[in-house]
Amino acid sequence: MHSIARYEPYLYLLPAISILCVFLLFPFAWNIYISTHGVSITTILKEWEFVWLDNFIQVLNDPNFHTSIKISIIFVGGSVAFQFLIGLVIASLLNQNIKGKQILIALIMIPWITSGLIAAFSFKFIFDNSFGIINYMLEYLGFSSIAWLSDPKIVVWSIIIANVWYGTPFTILFLTAGLLSINPSIYESAKVDGASKIKSFFYLTLPMIRSFIIIDIILITIWSINFFEIPLIMTGGNPLFASTPASLYMYRQAFEFGLLSKGSASGIILLSINIVVAFIYIIALKRRG
Amino acid sequence: MVDLKIENLTKKYGETTALDKFSIDIKSGELMVLLGPSGCGKTTAIRCIAGLIAPTNGQIYLGNKKVNELSPKDRDVAMVFQNYALYPHMSIHDNIAFPLKMRKKSKSDIQEKVIKMAELLGIRDLLDRKPKELSGGQMQRVALGRALVREPKLFLMDEPLSNLDAKLRTHMRTEIKKLQKKIGITTLYITHDQVEAMSMADRIAIMKNGNIQQIGTPTEVYHQPNNTFVGQFIGNPQMNLISGSIKDESLFLFSQPIIIQPVDKTLLEKKLTPKFIVGIRPRDVIIIKETDIFTGIRLDGTVVFIEMLGDDTTVEVKIGSDSLLVTINNILNPFHVGDIIEIGIEYSKMHFFDDEGTRID
Amino acid sequence: MGKLSSNTIEKIEKSFVYIAIFTFIGLTLFPLIWVFTTSLKPNDETMSFPPKLIPEHVTLENYAFVFTDSTIVKSLYNSLIVSFGSMILNVTICALAGYALARFEFKAKRILFSLILGLFMIPVVINIIPLYSILANLGLLNSLVSLILTFQILIIPLNVILLKNYFETIPKELEESALIDGCSRIGVLRRITIPLSMPGFAVASIFSFIFSWNEFVLPIVLANSPNSTLFQVALYQFISLYRIEWGYLAAGITIALLPVIILIVAFQRQMIKGFTMGSIRG
Ligand SMILES: Nc1ncnc2c1ncn2[C@@H]1O[C@H](COP(=O)(O)OP(=O)(O)OP(=O)(O)O)[C@@H](O)[C@H]1O
Ligand SMILES: [Mg+2]
Numbered sequence: 001m002h003s004i005a006r007y008e009p010y011l012y013l014l015p016a017i018s019i020l021c022v023f024l025l026f027p028f029a030w031n032i033y034i035s036t037h038g039v040s041i042t043t044i045l046k047e048w049e050f051v052w053l054d055n056f057i058q059v060l061n062d063p064n065f066h067t068s069i070k071i072s073i074i075f076v077g078g079s080v081a082f083q084f085l086i087g088l089v090i091a092s093l094l095n096q097n098i099k100g101k102q103i104l105i106a107l108i109m110i111p112w113i114t115s116g117l118i119a120a121f122s123f124k125f126i127f128d129n130s131f132g133i134i135n136y137m138l139e140y141l142g143f144s145s146i147a148w149l150s151d152p153k154i155v156v157w158s159i160i161i162a163n164v165w166y167g168t169p170f171t172i173l174f175l176t177a178g179l180l181s182i183n184p185s186i187y188e189s190a191k192v193d194g195a196s197k198i199k200s201f202f203y204l205t206l207p208m209i210r211s212f213i214i215i216d217i218i219l220i221t222i223w224s225i226n227f228f229e230i231p232l233i234m235t236g237g238n239p240l241f242a243s244t245p246a247s248l249y250m251y252r253q254a255f256e257f258g259l260l261s262k263g264s265a266s267g268i269i270l271l272s273i274n275i276v277v278a279f280i281y282i283i284a285l286k287r288r289g
Numbered sequence: 290m291v292d293l294k295i296e297n298l299t300k301k302y303g304e305t306t307a308l309d310k311f312s313i314d315i316k317s318g319e320l321m322v323l324l325g326p327s328g329c330g331k332t333t334a335i336r337c338i339a340g341l342i343a344p345t346n347g348q349i350y351l352g353n354k355k356v357n358e359l360s361p362k363d364r365d366v367a368m369v370f371q372n373y374a375l376y377p378h379m380s381i382h383d384n385i386a387f388p389l390k391m392r393k394k395s396k397s398d399i400q401e402k403v404i405k406m407a408e409l410l411g412i413r414d415l416l417d418r419k420p421k422e423l424s425g426g427q428m429q430r431v432a433l434g435r436a437l438v439r440e441p442k443l444f445l446m447d448e449p450l451s452n453l454d455a456k457l458r459t460h461m462r463t464e465i466k467k468l469q470k471k472i473g474i475t476t477l478y479i480t481h482d483q484v485e486a487m488s489m490a491d492r493i494a495i496m497k498n499g500n501i502q503q504i505g506t507p508t509e510v511y512h513q514p515n516n517t518f519v520g521q522f523i524g525n526p527q528m529n530l531i532s533g534s535i536k537d538e539s540l541f542l543f544s545q546p547i548i549i550q551p552v553d554k555t556l557l558e559k560k561l562t563p564k565f566i567v568g569i570r571p572r573d574v575i576i577i578k579e580t581d582i583f584t585g586i587r588l589d590g591t592v593v594f595i596e597m598l599g600d601d602t603t604v605e606v607k608i609g610s611d612s613l614l615v616t617i618n619n620i621l622n623p624f625h626v627g628d629i630i631e632i633g634i635e636y637s638k639m640h641f642f643d644d645e646g647t648r649i650d
Numbered sequence: 651m652g653k654l655s656s657n658t659i660e661k662i663e664k665s666f667v668y669i670a671i672f673t674f675i676g677l678t679l680f681p682l683i684w685v686f687t688t689s690l691k692p693n694d695e696t697m698s699f700p701p702k703l704i705p706e707h708v709t710l711e712n713y714a715f716v717f718t719d720s721t722i723v724k725s726l727y728n729s730l731i732v733s734f735g736s737m738i739l740n741v742t743i744c745a746l747a748g749y750a751l752a753r754f755e756f757k758a759k760r761i762l763f764s765l766i767l768g769l770f771m772i773p774v775v776i777n778i779i780p781l782y783s784i785l786a787n788l789g790l791l792n793s794l795v796s797l798i799l800t801f802q803i804l805i806i807p808l809n810v811i812l813l814k815n816y817f818e819t820i821p822k823e824l825e826e827s828a829l830i831d832g833c834s835r836i837g838v839l840r841r842i843t844i845p846l847s848m849p850g851f852a853v854a855s856i857f858s859f860i861f862s863w864n865e866f867v868l869p870i871v872l873a874n875s876p877n878s879t880l881f882q883v884a885l886y887q888f889i890s891l892y893r894i895e896w897g898y899l900a901a902g903i904t905i906a907l908l909p910v911i912i913l914i915v916a917f918q919r920q921m922i923k924g925f926t927m928g929s930i931r932g
Contacts, residue, residue, distance in 0.1 A: 012750035013762055015743045016806050020769045024803045027780035028772055034783055044786050090674055093667050106918035107675050110682070113910050115864035117882045118903050122681035125688070125896060131697045133684060140700075165681065226773040229866050233886060247775055254779050255871060267776045274773060341826050361829040368830045374823035378845050391832030435831070 034264040041258035055265035059253075065266065067241045068249035071156055075231075075245045076224040078160040079167065083220050084213075086164070087171025092201065094172070095179040105173070112169035116229030123162035124149065124234045149235055152242035159231045159243050163224065171216050178212030179205070211285065218281040225274055246270050290473060291352035291442045292317045293338070298347035300333050300499075307333040308344070309499035320469050320476045324486040324522070325496030331479045333499075335445050338477065340364050351442060362391070367436035368445040371452065373428045375420035381407075381431050382416040388439045406434045409468070426457045433465070437472060444469070444476040450485065462489050483523050487511070495519050517646035520568045526603050526614050528640070529574070531567045542567065542586070543611045559641060559649055568640035571603065571616040575633040585635040592628045606632060682907065689713070689900035696897045712901035721876055722902065725884035732794050732869075732880060733862040736801040740809060740858040741851055743802065748813030749843075753822065770807035777803075778871045785872055792878040800868055805861045809854045816850030817843075853920050856913050863909060881906060 035055050037048040059065050090108070094101060111119065126133045127148035135145035148158045182205065190200040206213070228248035231237055237244035237252055244252060250270055254263030293315040300308040307330045315321045323331050337344045340361035349356050356364050367388070375384050385406060389399045407413045410430040420428060429449065436444060449465070450458045466489045469476050480486055486493050487507045494504045495518075503515040514520035520528040534541045577583050590606035590613065597619075604615045604624060615632060624630065641649040684703065688696055689712050691705040716722050750756075751763055781800060782791070790796045820843065828838045869880040879887070885902045888894065914921060 006756070009750035009754035009756045009759070012746040016747035016766065016810060017762065019743065019799065019802045020766065020806060023781070023800050024769050024772055024774075024777060027777040027784060030780035030784060031776065034780060039783070044783060086674075090671065093671050096664070096667050098664075098667060098671070102918065104671060104675065106914060108678060109914060109918075109921075110911070111678055113860055113864075113914055114682070114907055115866060115882055117864075117866050117885060118682075118906055121885070121899060121903055122685050125900070126681055126684060131701060133701050136700050165678065169678075222773065226775045228775065233866075250775070251778070251867075254782070260779055260783060264779045267779055271773070271776050274776075278771070336826075339826075339830055341829065360834075361826075362832040362834065364830075366830060368827065370823040370827060372821060372823060374821060374827040376824060376828070376842060387828070388831035391828075391837070439832075 031264050031267060034261055035268050037261055039260045039264075041255075041260060044260065051261070055261045056269070058262055059266045059269060064241045064244070065246070065249060068244045068246045071241070071243065072225065072245040072247070074156050075160055075163070076221060078157070079163045079224040080217060080221050082160070082164045083168045083171050084217060087168050087175055087216070088213075090168075091172045091175035091179060092205070094176055105176070108172055109169050111166050112173075114166070116166065116227070117233055119162055119166040120230045120233035123158065123165070123230075127158055127234075150239055152239050155235055155239070155243040159234055162230050162234060163227070166230065167220060167223065171220060174216045174219075175209065175212060178209035181212075182208050214281065214285045218278065218285075221277055221281070222274060225270070225277065246273070290317050290475060292319075293443055293475060293477065294348075294350040295334075295338070296348045296350075298334065298337055298349065299345045300330070300337060300342070301345045306499055308337070308347075311347070311496075311499060311501060313494055313501060313504065315475055315477060317475055318473045320466065320478060320489060320491045322478045322480060322486040322490035322493045323496060324480060324483060324493050326522070327481060329496045330499040331481070331496060332447055334496075335368070335447050335477060335479055338443070339366055339368050339445055364443075365441050366443040366445055367439070367441040368447070369432045369436050369449045371448045373420075373432040373449075373452075375428055375431055375435075377420050379419075380416065381412065381418050381420065381423070384420065384431055385416075385434045385438050388435060392439060402438055406438045410434050425453050426461065429453065429461060433468065437468070437474070440472075440474075442475065444474045446476070446478045448479055448481070450480070451482075458485070465489065483525070487523070493523075495522060513648070514568070514640060515648050517566060517568060517642050520640060520642075524570055524572075526571050526616060528568045528570050529613050530642075531569065531611065531613070532564065533567045534564050535561060540586075542588075543609050561641065561649060562643045564644045565649065566642040566644065566646065568642060569613075569634055569638060571614040573634070573638035574613065574615040575635070576604075576615065576617060577631045577633045581633075583633045585633050587631055587633050589629060589631055592624050592626055592630060595624065595626060606630065685900045685903050688896060689904045691897060693895075693897050696900075712897040713905075715898050716901045716905065721879065721887075722881075722884050724877070725879040725881045726905070728794060728878060729863060729881035732797050732801070733859050735794070735798045736805075736862040737855050737858045739798060740802055740805050741854050744806060744809035744813050744854060745847070745851065747806075747810045748815075749817055751810070751814045752817035753825075766807050766810055769803075774804060775867060778867060781868075782871050792873045792875040794873070794878060797869055797873055797878075797880070800872065801858075801862045801865060804865065804868075805858045809857060812854055812857070813847075813850055816847060816853075820846050849920060852917065856917055856921060860910055860913065863906075 034048075036050060036052065038051045038054070039048050094104065094108075098104075127135075129135065129145070129147055129150065132148070134148065138145055146154060149155055186204060186208075187200060190204055195203065225245075226247050228245060228251055231243045231245060231248050232251065235243040237248050241249070246266065247270055250263045250266040252263075253259045253266060293313075295311060295313045298308050298311040299306070309330075311330070311334055313321070323334065325331055333342070336342045338349055340356070340359060344357070351364065351366070375381075376387065379387065382403060385403045386399050389402060394402075403416070404413070407416055410433060412427060412430050412434065415423060415427060415431070420431070423431065429452075432449070436446075446465075450461055453461060462485055465478075478489060490507055492504055492506055493510050495502045495510060497518050503510055503519045505513070510519060510523055514523065514528075517528075517530055521530070531542055533543075575583065575585075577587060588608055590608040592604055593607045593612065594605035596603045596605075600619060601616050602619055604617060606613045606615055613632070643649055687703055687705055690708045690710070692707055692709045692711060695702070695705060695707070747766070751759065785791045785793075785796055824842055824846070825838050828842045829835075833841060864882065865880075866882045866886070870883045870886065873879065874883060881902075885899065885906065888899050888902065
């Protein structure tokens with residue numbers, strides 16, 4: 001009876017671990033193999049030629065990749081900043097003593113549980129140059145209409161708006177959980193000590209949910225770096241590469257132009273960016289924690 | 290109804306030894322209380338007996354049968370857990386019926402036994418409720434009912450009263466004791482509350498660090514503690530321990546030698562080690578008034594602390610650099626902190642232990 | 651004007667809070683409401699200028715189109731199979747793993763748990779190219795089974811944590827008590843553990859259903875032949891196929907949104923609780 005029991009937990013963990021190994025860990029290693037060979041969609045079933053680091057050199061010398069890194073920085077920076085700030089404000093408002101909190105949170109969650117495709121299509125629809133409601137409203141208010149999806153300078157902001165819409169509910173929920181973890185009597189004692197609401201927000205609330213804030217920012221940063229459904233569906237990364245962040249660059253190389261190895265190499269570069277960013281944040285989390 | 294015999298039970302969790310050669314005999318129909326401080330291995334022992342964990346070493350006999358290899362369901366023991374462990378998704382009726390159902394008893398048989406048990410415990414009206422609709426005391430009764438309904442060979446209880454308030458606890462312990470006697474089931478009852486142990490037990494086993502220190506009736510363990518640990522664990526306030534020695538037929542008590550003469554002859558007949566420990570219960574220390582005639586040991590001390598405990602009062606008396614607790618009856622409480630009083634200790638009330646704490650007779 | 655009493659100030663503050671929250675919710679829901687009303691407009695109204703929120707003539711013709719297009723219907727069917735299949739597989743796997751982590755003490759526990767969490771850190775998108783290559787070489791592209799298996803990597807870590815935490819809320823003594831009462835190990839699972847874990851299973855199922863239903867990148871890369879398209883991918887293909895027929899697309903989006911909205915409305919309390927359990931306690 002007891003000798004079987006020793007292996008029991010391993011038996012239960014086996015399916016989960018093996019699926020993760022086969023579909024996550026092994027492909028991860030395979031990626032390195034692909035990136036050092038010359039493989040395209042058309043040659044995938046033929047012999048692969050070993051090309052050393054050619055693919056990496058190609059990617060790093062590709063002006064479109066440079067553009068895509070620039071786009072990534074704007075896209076990630078803008079998405080994270082707005083998601084976090086809006087999320088913090090709304091979470092703080094929800095944390096006031098208000099009625100029907102549960103149902104309000106459920107409504108707020110809706111964008112987050114829709115798919116990236118739905119988010120992208122909805123915004124493609126309302127941003128449409130000719131019949132979109134946004135341009136109509138701008139004209140109605142006396143402004144000139146904006147080419148939301150075709151002006152290379154604007155388009156990145158259009159995808160940021162859609163992404164912020166899609167991602168902010170997560171931050172709201174996460175920070176709400178953080179705020180709930182604060183003992184309310186702390187505010188009462190601050191009130192007795194004469195702190196204004198604004199002051200107690202900056203001197204009490206923010207420091208107390210610091211670890212929630214950092215973890216939230218880590219998560220939304222990593223997600224924004226890797227997430228490309230919205231630009232892919234809203235604009236296809238166009239015009240040219242003006243709305244192609246690095247993650248979409250990887251996808252387009254592989255599945256639009258068929259250059260699997262080049263995509264793979266850019267995927268590994270993308271991963272290194274992920275690791276560096278995560279590392280920086282983790283240091284930030286440890287240092288002041 | 291059977292007896293339980295445990296030989297050299299040992300349980301190791303990696304480096305920690307939770308049970309160390311634990312041996313005990315429980316007679317058929319007896320209520321044995323396992324008493325000990327937190328972490329001494331009581332729960333580990335009871336869980337080995339129930340078959341929930343496998344001991345590293347040692348034998349468990351139920352009746353004359355070795356049960357080490359049997360799974361819990363085949364040992365025919367019942368257990369009440371500290372948090373009652375009532376099945377939250379079943380009604381009270383189904384909770385009590387559960388062990389019978391698992392043993393494939395007939396429907397009518399189950400029905401009859403559940404009702405009988407519910408009546409015995411006074412929870413007949415609660416049968417349709419769910420556990421979360423009950424009070425602590427009611428849940429306690431249901432847990433008892435579920436354990437006893439199938440008339441197991443052995444009844445195990447792990448601190449079953451510790452979640453109840455003080456008053457209900459006192460009430461329930463009498464009730465459990467009565468029920469146990471009525472059914473006559475062999476029972477092992479765990480607690481870390483010595484009052485509970487004293488009031489319920491036929492015999493008490495006192496544990497420390499995975500070991501049994503002493504087994505005996507409540508009177509035995511109170512009046513003849515095997516060692517200083519048992520002496521201090523039983524009785525409230527704690528037994529005073531005073532270091533002592535004998536030189537030239539004089540008794541030296543406390544660290545500052547106080548010479549007392551004449552030494553009782555019987556004392557010299559004891560096999561005392563050069564250094565030893567004297568135990569004296571606070572209740573056995575007497576406060577001598579000037580008019581009293583007292584033939585035991587007399588000492589002067591200063592009152593440093595007085596604690597009212599309702600019926601009694603505990604007084605801390607400083608003698609030299611040591612202190613001694615004295616329990617006195619409330620009405621005789623004319624002292625104030627700082628008073629100098631004379632206290633008396635009778636030789637017959639003194640317990641003697643060697644310098645390792647083992648009793649000397 | 652005299653000084654405002656602190657009571658009045660508080661009331662003004664409160665109304666400001668409500669106005670801000672409702673404005674935010676309004677802005678949040680606006681795009682979806684807009685899409686929804688569009689789906690009810692006849693085709694000539696869809697692109698009329700100025701656009702109108704409320705359709706003049708309500709029609710179901712867009713839905714009728716969607717439900718008669720054989721590709722779309724097939725893809726809906728595929729999506730249902732993959733989402734339910736992935737949900738059942740996922741909850742089974744994660745329940746086993748979560749139970750092992752919650753109830754057993756064993757040597758490699760910490761390492762294996764960290765492994766599951768650590769693998770969660772690998773962004774799935776980085777794996778799309780190698781997954782494509784592996785499945786292509788094995789001839790397993792365009793297979794619903796491949797999709798069900800690959801979808802697991804999206805949800806295993808989250809649901810393992812969620813169910814582990816859930817099992818930990820069920821006192822171990824209940825299972826032990828049932829063992830002593832005469833249950834076999836299997837009996838304990840059947841009569842005690844599984845019935846008591848149902849709320850946890852519900853939340854885990856909803857999560858995995860929604861994740862699978864919403865997933866777009868894996869299916870567009872791994873299964874885009876007409877027979878194996880999923881619903882989200884089929885909607886995407888509208889763009890090229892029909893030069894974006896917004897009315898049809900709006901109907902499709904509404905259909906895609908429907909199960910998710912129903913689930914969240916029906917289970918909002920459990921979902922929020924599950925969310926907090928899964929992401930914060932873990
Ligand atoms: N699963 C375990 N793994 C490791 N050590 C354990 C385990 N269970 C118990 N122990 C250790 O064994 C010792 C005895 O524990 P046990 O639970 O039997 O104590 P107890 O006498 O029941 O205490 P309490 O009165 O607090 O319930 C303790 O030191 C405990 O830390
Ligand atoms: Mg215990």
